[in-house]
Amino acid sequence: MIRRLAAMAMVGLCLSACERQAEAPPPKPPPQAKAPVSTLDYHPAESPTLETVRQRGWVACGVHPGLPGFAFPDARGVWRGFDVDVCRAVAAATLGDAGKVRFIPIPAQDRFSALQKGQIDLLSRNTSWTYARDAGLGLDFAAVTYYDGQGFLAPRSLGVASAEELSGARICVQAGTASEANLVEWFNLRGLRFRPVVAATEDEARRLYEEEACDVFSADISALAASRSVLSNPGAHVILPNVISKEPLGPVVRQTDPAWTDIVRWTVHATVLAEELGLTSRTVEAARETASDPQTRRLLGVEGELGPLLGLSDDWAFQVIRQVGAYHEIFRRDVGADSALNLDRGLNALWSAPKPGLMYAPPMR
Incomplete structure (x- = not known):
């Protein structure tokens, strides 16, 4: 009798276990995608030169005394040219006003010493980037603005x-x-x-x-x-x-202020990125209001909060493009088809142009 009761209990347990196994477990919710977390610790840059420029209220820019297309005073005494526009772009980025520049004409023999002595904040004077100049003068070439020879x-x-x-x-x-x-x-x-x-x-x-x-x-x-x-x-x-x-030309700054080097470098890059993204001084205001492309929105300061990393406002690049122009606008009016020089883009075309050149800017992110 006892053995019969035990057998019946075992059968009951088995049937109960089978019923539990037959019930499908509830589905698990799919894992949620998580945004990647950066392990980098970003800090706003501090630039003594930027602080001096802001206290003074203008950028001191060394230029050629008179080279048509690059730096020359017109009939009204207004400085014009490719290198002049680089100076104006830096003023727009740092002070929000491309007109806050004083142009200091410097002969070739004195251009580096004027920078070393702190007489100028920036040298934008058709100057070639070479090993000895970069390594031996305590100076930095921030970017290439014009590939020459x-x-x-x-x-x-x-x-x-x-x-x-x-x-x-x-x-x-x-x-x-x-x-x-x-x-x-x-x-x-x-x-x-x-x-x-x-x-x-x-x-x-x-x-x-x-x-x-x-x-x-x-x-x-x-x-x-x-x-x-x-x-x-x-x-x-x-x-x-x-x-x-090979003569890669570009702006020169003191090596003692790497944050200022970055400001000048990214000012140049902003003009190149503007051309890549199809922006001009005439369209950039509308683009700031309507652009949905993340690259454009970051460049124009709509999202990303990248400006403070250089100690600049969020709209610094927008001001550069609005007041001075994208790279192709600067090239065309100063040395290209709209100028007396009428130079072809050649090596200075974008890397992505139908006839590719060497102009390439790192991504804005």
């Missing part, structure tokens, strides 16, 4: 088609520039002779060339185009096809 300006009447035909020629060149050393290296490497006619200033080199005190004039190609534009008969002169050096 050294060339030769010659009279059409000379009948020269290549710099390889210039053996024995008298060549005008400015003292204290990279162009002077580049000539020696290039001619020596090819076993060619030349006679340097060294001038103290670019204006003097151009004058000597126009007076036929030399056969050709050598400088950065952008400078040669500027010089040709003010000759009495520009069409009588040709820039030879040879490019004998």
Whole structure:
């Protein structure tokens, strides 16, 4: 009897367990996607130069005394040009007003010492980024604004088609520039002779060339185009096809203030990013109100709160674009199709252009 009762109990337990197993467990809710958490600890930058600029109320910018297309006072005494617009962009970024700049003309021989001595906040003067200048002067090149190279300006009447035909020629060149050393290296490497006619200033080199005190004039190609534009008969002169050096030009700052270097660097990048995103000085206000693209919204300060990382306002890049323009606007009016120089974009085209160039900015995020 006891064995029968025990067996019945075991059967009951088994049936109960089977019923529990037959019941499907309730479904678990799907895991919620979590936004990635950054492990970086961001801190607002502190720049002594920015503080000085704000207390003073204007940016002190060293420029060329007079190079058409890059830095020159017009008939009304207003400074214009590509390098001038870089200065204005920095003023717009830091002070909210592109007009708060004082332009200080500096000869080539004094440009670095003026920066080292604190006479200027920024040097924007068609200056080539080289190893020795970057490593040995206590200075930083914040960005490349114009990719250039050294060339030769010659009279059409000379009948020269290549710099390889210039053996024995008298060549005008400015003292204290990279162009002077580049000539020696290039001619020596090819076993060619030349006679340097060294001038103290670019204006003097151009004058000597126009007076036929030399056969050709050598400088950065952008400078040669500027010089040709003010000759009495520009069409009588040709820039030879040879490019004998790499000359990446851009603004220079003191190495002792890395936060200021970042401000100048990202001011340049903002103009390039604006072109990439299809923004212009005419459309940027509407874009700030209507843009849904996260990249555009971050650039224009609508979201992201990135400005304070440089000690700037949220709308700093918006002010740069609105008051000075995107990179293609600056290029076109100062040295491109709307200027007397009429230079092609070439290497200065965007990396994503149909004919790609070298202009590329890091992402704004």
